[in-house]
Amino acid sequence: MRLNLPKFNVAEPLRAQITGAPLEDARHLTHRYDKLRQEVEAQVAEVLRRRLKSRGSVSAESSVKLQNAEARLTELKSTTVALGREATAAMLSVEEHQQQMTFHKLCTMVDAERSYHQHALAILDKLHSEMILEKLPKEFSSQSEKMDPDTNSNRSDDHGQLYQDDTFFIARAIHPFDAQADGELNLAIDDYVVVRQVGPNGWSEGECNGKAGWFPSAYIERQEKAPSAKLM
Structure with a gap:
């Protein structure tokens, strides 16, 4: 049973944290952030294309499409920044929680090991005393x-x-x-x-x-x- 202490006190709780809701939520936010960054990159390319096209045409339609593309880019950038902060905060929170839980579980394991060895030492001390008594020479x-x-x-x-x-x-x-x-x-x-x-x-x-x-x-x-x- 003592050999399973690291498994029950450290590995299993960490495995539960890996599949837990806080970490899943943080991963979901990170995934959304990555998708938004891709949209921002695509929108930047769209704005550049619209600007190049508007130079060769002064039509009102081209101007409106460029303004809409630039507005969409601004919106995406703002959303990306906000979501990036939220995802970063979520990941940092999960990391801190995992570190605290890991430290707590390691302390529990160390205390259990100390208790085991102290108990074993007490048994050995008692056995040693009994052996000394048995070794007392009869001639004394x-x-x-x-x-x-x-x-x-x-x-x-x-x-x-x-x-x-x-x-x-x-x-x-x-x-x-x-x-x-x-x-x-x-x-x-x-x-x-x-x-x-x-x-x-x-x-x-x-x-x-x-x-x-x-x-x-x-x-x-x-x-x-x-x-x-x-x-x-």
Whole structure:
């Protein structure tokens, strides 16, 4: 269906405009204008012929015919000018309308394409997250269980702030994370985590709220210090 968007949103509306009444009216006016121009050219030739003929004859009949031919030429010229302006205005109006409609339809098509790709990207992002969860090595969980609990202790200064030591660092959760498997750690936004190790596959291991586990490294932001109460 997406492959037919240009057809339904651009080609079909343009085809309808081509066979629509405004364009047909403009074409009719242009056709009439072309016919009048041909009549003007024929009448110019007639006037020239009458003038040449009147030079060799001074009859009243020749003079009247020349005057009638010149009057007819003047009338045709006036009608041609008026019709030419009308036909030009009609064609310009149709052209402007077609440009506006084409732009509108193209915008509609672009919006539809953007919506499609954004939806596809959301699906791919979700799938990517699920694949990362599935790729979490089992040994990370066992490593977390074997770690010395005493390594989780950190120093506090007189101001109640907890600073990172030479091995660990403090991080703040910037995205919530719901643990899906054993060995993973739940995180809420603004939780503070003592990060104990960062894995090469985009996962980190640490402790928060008395629990330890693994979580996506991209879900946290390193901090220089944090309130000690946040980590207890």
